[in-house]
Amino acid sequence: MGVLGVPIAGCRDTGESAPGLLVATTTMVGDLLRSLAGGLDEEVAVLMGAQVDPHLFKPGQSDVRKLRRATVVLYSGLHLEGRMAEILERMARHGRQVVAVTDGIAPDRLMEAEGAIDPHVWGDASVWAEAVQFAGDRLGAFLPEHREAIAARTTEQVAALRACHDRLRARAQEIPEAQRVLVTSHDAFQYFGRAYGFAVMSVQGIATVSEAALADMARISAAIRQRKVPAVFVESSISPATIRRISEETGAVLGGELCSDALGIPGEMASIAGGRSVDRGTVAGMLESNMDIIVRALGGSAAVLPP
16 A cells, blocks of 8 residues: 555556646656656656645645646656655556666765765756756657657756756855855755865755754754854754854854755746856756855855845
8 A cells, every 4th residue: 555545556447548638746857857857748746836845745646646637757866856766666566667866976976964865966966967868768668659859958958067067066166265154054065065165064865754852952053153154054854943043143144045955846946156047947047046155155245134
């Protein structure tokens, strides 16, 4: 039996089958799926919306129905989806076309945290490009009638992510190395930090299933004072209460709101340096928006959030 007592591991219910329904779990995978297969006579559905924490997401009846009907299901993997991981893995074992996009990332590019693989791979645009390439290859095999179009889109998206990676690296250099200290609510930015040269500190671990401990808050506050960190950052999918409290205790300003485990709403545009606008509902746009917020804050022009 699946979530909420609905069986989903076997073949699709013939009364509910809907060939052409492609399902993604998270907003990041949803962006990937739309960019590769959207508009190709295929319906794309994303289970999680903007600002939804995938660590805590509990699928409802409508989500289960979509999974049962799906021709293809793409998910992030590395246990990002929390309690859904077992369901998705079981579907794959039963012959469903279910793919973890992170399976395509070279093992030496993955990072460990808390005795497990850190799932927040999209923080490094060049690593996410590997997931996009793998997903495109698998989608082309699953949807042979669209193979050429998907292959062309995959090549385009991989190139765009690599170009984004180069822009992010250049933008990070605007902050003096000693000031590149990124303090956030939970440990979702290690790939970002490794790729773009930031020391990353967080109050919580890689998951958000438990609240921050007082000892962790004290540890972060002490590090902020010691390193004279000018700004700390809240995350769009996590309560800002803990970071606000640390800001009050240390005097570090709230530098802005970053997207971490979820993208913004598709079409949510943000203006960044250079007069460009980026879509925070895409992985590339989210990363560039995040970097713009971080550079402005740690570079000395932090914008304090309203209380």
